[in-house]
């Protein structure tokens with residue numbers, strides 16, 4: 542049976558393994574190189590220090606996924622908006638674990654009085670797009686060819702949920718927030734594609 546619980550320090554190696562498999566084998570994360578264990582530890586410690594939750598899916602004592610959220614942008618006026626993340630281990634996907642990991646993210650954000658959650662998803666990642674849609678995330682931007690991995694250009698889709706939290710399907714509110722794959726965020730971003738033939 543899969544249970545969802547708050548993360549603890551001893552989960553860090555499992556987070557690292559799950560995340561690195563995603564980096565090396567999918568376009569879900571716009572990174573090329575696997576992270577070191579120290580980088581994942583720093584990620585976990587910064588979540589704890591800044592008071593952001595990390596949720597773990599565990600099956601028979603083994604970590605099979607995790608989810609979290611963190612700041613959308615560093616500046617003070619963004620404090621009611623966060624960006625979420627969710628990862629399920631290879632071989633464990635498609636069994637409802639992603640859905641189980643999304644619910645506490647939504648519940649936690651709502652109980653903290655947050656206003657909106659933003660998600661930046663590779664446009665070819667059908668599973669993540671649909672998962673987020675199930676929780677009421679609406680597409681707010683689609684950036685063509687802003688990533689390059691495995692020899693091809695990648696589109697980034699940005700979606701969000703929020704506004705009064707009228708159930709998990711509350712509509713999107715606020716200016717169009719745009720999430721870059723390396724956590725660089727821009728508002729009302731404009732794009733120039735004429736640099737290449």
Ligand SMILES: CC(C)(COP(=O)(O)OP(=O)(O)OC[C@H]1O[C@@H](n2cnc3c(N)ncnc32)[C@H](O)[C@@H]1OP(=O)(O)O)[C@@H](O)C(=O)NCCC(=O)NCCS
Nearest residue numbers: 569627628629634635636637638639640667668669671672
């Ligand atoms: C995206 C991810 C978190 C989804 O988690 P999951 O446990 O596989 O998804 P679930 O089994 O909970 O499915 C939830 C919904 O997602 C959608 N979904 C899941 N797998 C899918 C697939 N292979 N194709 C299309 N839609 C899919 C479905 O709508 C599904 O709902 P349904 O079962 O009612 O049809 C998981 O596949 C994953 O970790 N992928 C690699 C990392 C990643 O992409 N993370 C997100 C970065 S934005």
